[in-house]
Amino acid sequence: MRYLSNVSQNVQVVDRVKNLLIRSNPVLEAFGNAQTTRNDNSSRxxxxxxxxxxxxxxxxxxHIRTYLLEKARVVHHGEGERTFHCFYQLLSGAxxxxxxALDLQKDPTKYHYLSMxxxxxxxxxxxxxxxxxxQRTMGLLNFGGQLIKSIxxxxxxxxxxxxxxxxxxxxxxxxxVxxxxxxxxxxxLLGTPKEEIEKALTVRVVAAKRDVVEVKTKVDKAVYARDALAKAIYERLFVHVVKKINENVEAHLDEEETSTVISVLDIYGFEVFGVNSFEQFCINYCNEKLQQLFVELVLRREQAEYTSEGIEWIHIDYFNNEPICKMMDESPEVRKREGKKEKKQRYRQRWRNIILVVE
Structure with missing residues (x-):
């Protein structure tokens, strides 16, 4: 961002954009980062x-796009970890x-979602x-007092x-309950009728053709519904915070005017926990696919081009993660069929070798 500011003809405009994007970091980290066993400020x-x-x-x-928020961390995290920073910041700083007014206590151990x-x-x-x-950054980004209270x-x-x-x-x-x-x-706090909350946790709706039936749920399903509701609320809250940030940093160009874009991708990396969440599996898979793309474009194709053009260079050995991606891309049924196919090919090759020896 500093380099782009220095080479730009309109330094003031670039500085404004740079400052807005950089200012958004504390807010994004508060609602999107957490302490893990490997990193005290891990992007989730x-x-x-x-x-x-x-x-x-x-x-x-x-413009900022977000994806793969580890919303499962809202309701569960391992020993030696914390959930998202914003909860502890609220208890400590408010x-x-x-x-x-929020009926909160400063001690995080009073809350089930924070005491794991x-x-x-x-x-x-x-x-x-x-x-x-x-709080100061939200004010600079024009969140407004009412929105901050709602958050x-x-x-x-x-x-x-x-x-x-x-x-x-x-x-x-x-x-x-x-x-x-x-x-x-x-x-x-949610602005909903009391009965609706209890009903949402203890009753589920089943649709059978044209009939809609309400069925009471067992305790384990009710606990699952409670946690699912908490995750859904937090995910929508996070999306709205990012949307509000984008409203302040969005480019306002005429429809006829074309634009050039420089993009930066920032993703959280591999982490091994006692229990890996589905979100962590997704990001690990995403990293594997990015690594596969990097290997294909930067290492395999480039070195193949050097070979074809007779350029002398020191060959770079690299780990090909294609089997890992293939394992996650294909369903067990496909892998089973592929295994049978390879087995048949091996048998055919053996018979060919036997026939050649006999001949």
Missing amino acids: FGKYMDIRYDHRFDAQGG DSALLK GGESCECIPNDKKLYNEV QKLQAAILHLGNVELVDGGDGESSK ANRPTAHLVAR
Whole structure:
């Protein structure tokens, strides 16, 4: 970004775009980063950021796309880890009046979704500093006071939702909310009727042809519904935060005017946890495909071109991860068919060798 600012003809415009994109980092890290066993500030989402230029090649704005948010971390994380930073920052940095309005306590161990990491679940001194920085950055990005309050309400609702206890309804086939005041608090923060929250957790809707039937759920399904609701709320919150950032950094070009784009891809990498989430599997797969593309374009094709043109160079050995990608790309049925095909080919080759020896 500094280089692009220096070579641009309209330095002021580029500096504005640069500052807006850089300012968005504290907000994106608060809602998208977390502490893992390998990294205290690990990015748990993929980010694709582009900078758009007009026909004079002056930067006019940018755009951020996100994908593969590890929303499972909202409801579960391993020993020695934390969930997303924003929850700890809220508890550590918010004043007593705000905490009282949200019915929150400063101690993270009071909340089920924050207390899974053992000692690491505690707030750290840096959380309060980052909370103030995020609040200031949101103001600079024109989030507005009302939107910031709504974001904080959703964060609090997720924390209280994790504390909703679901127990057996008495017949072994249904469930009920054990601590209804907590569920009612979630409803108030979300702005929904109290009955709707309880119903959403303990009843599921089954559609059979034209009939719609409500069926009571067992405890395990109710807990699953509670966690699924928390993940869905957080994912939509994250998407809306990114959308609001884009509204401030988006390029406003005329429809007839063409634009040139420079893009930067930032993805979180391989991590090995006690239990790998589906999101981590997806990002590992994404990394494998990117590595395969890199090997194909930069190593295999380039070296093949050097060979064809008779250029002398030191050959670079590389690990070909094609078998790994193939294993994940193909279904077990396809691999089984391929295995049978290879087995038949081996048998045919053996018979050919036998016939040649006899002849």
